[in-house]
Amino acid sequence: MRLRGQTEAVKRATLCPEHLLPEHGVPPPWPGREVRLDGMVSYVRDTPATAPGAEQALYVHGLGGSSQNWTDLAGLLAVRLHGQAIDLPGFGRSEPGHRYTVPAFAERLIRYIEHSDRGAVHLFGNSLGGAVAVQVAALRPDLVRTLTLISPALPFLDFRRSLQGRLLPLLALPQAERMAARRLTELAPEALVEQLLEACVADLSRICEQRRREALEEIQLRYQSEHYAGVYVRTFRGLVSSFLRSYLPGPGSLWRLARSVRAPTLVVGGGRDRLVDVRVAPQAARVIPDSRLLMLGQVGHVAQIEAARLVARAVLGLLTETGEGAERHDLAR
Template sequence: MTMDIRRGVAAGVPYAAIGSGPPVLVSAGLWPTTGVGSEAMVSGAIGPLKTLAGERTLVVVNRRGGMPADLGMRGIAAEYAELIREEFGGRADVLGTSTGGSIVQQLAVDHPDAVRRLVLISTACRLGPETKHYQAQTGRLLRRGRTRAAMGVAIMEFMPRGLGPLGRATGWITARRLVPDDDAAADLATTLEAEDRFDLARLAPPISVPTLVVGGGKDKFYDRALFEETAALIPGARLLIVAGKGHIAVTNSAAAQTAIADFLRGE
């Protein structure tokens, strides 16, 4: 996909738009910094939508900088809804990956008028217990100013089992490149804390828009039971589990991309 990126800001939220046609708002997965300045982040966020290239305007959003510590998922989602209203005609298809998926679940609950169809990929109704533990630990360390230790925990979580010490060392070495200053650390902590508190089962009313849930059969952070529970909490939701794919690999699988494109086309 050609990366001809148009950047803008609406409702205080930075976005990066690619292509033309009806909009798909893409809520990116957890990234160590805010905004959409990273082409790697933008490219990764639109990966599940490659088969829609040339048909849609793909609008990538990421958390803004300077978020109040108590903003929470509801506040982040409200800003995304206002962006859709201000910049993209008031309604859009929406896709969220991982942490971005938690945000758009809140968006669909609070602002169903802004969401036409919803795709949730590598995300679920709540964090799994192990992931919740490590995210909470990372957030606490960031709040204490221990950025190197925080990034060690965060990267260790992504490493295959048995390579935890390598992950900690990598996080320690690269911490200031990933999280360059105290403001970035505070914004990341705010996001982690918001996701730790998020639980779709406690929200009302339930998501009412057509929804597709896509998960990998080998996702390290969300097991099959969580994907199934998520789909069960959303009336009429479709569920696709892609066997053999992990948290990130599933976003690039042909099966997932085809299912997402068909769903967003209304097929």
């Protein structure tokens, strides 16, 4: 599907009033636990709800991210949602998997939702996690109540619009994983943190010192992991492959899957996203039938970190608009 300009009208997201959110704060990472499923351990962080009758939410990070990417947003939404953020196989503290493709990750999420026995969830995905969430919502609508996509990595072909485009030649080399591992060891953890923040965040002043320290701890964890570099390269290769398949005939197109999503959907895009083409979020809002769009002009790739309160207001607006849980939570007070 060709990306088009932003001239077509799309439904705008509704923002709940600011005063309905908890007061400003910087919570520490939510506590985590290991979940063994099908012989493999996944690491899951729980954000308990702060009100009775809350509904279930599942948060899925992007390429190179982890469950910690959702600390702030999950905390803000705890007034309505009991959240679980999962580390995808090979990322964060989850064990490596066998395949690192969008369909494989989607299959893992489906199995986890079924295993957790919480019923249908409000599903959130950022970047790669957004692509995975679209596939889950399309294939198993019974498991998804609403869908929130933040800078979803849905297919685009002009990789000049992504900083990761410079990695494409690496994928063709037989020693790509070894080269990536060597590159990882050449950079000091502090330098890598700054590179990642500069790539993902438009305004670094929005990232507090505590979040920087936590990012450094995450990077140091990667340096201790023998599998991380290989997992990153294989996942990036799988994502690029899904992009290419989406422009070929057949049922595997992520854009075709997006068109079949029936869950009420919120799409959030950053106007200064350096990793996903900024035209993708508006296109996703046009393609997914019951969707609304929130474009944040001065925000980068991880709006759930950089503009957590605005994103939370849009999510609560979606839940109110669609009647999800409104009978238990009066947002009109």
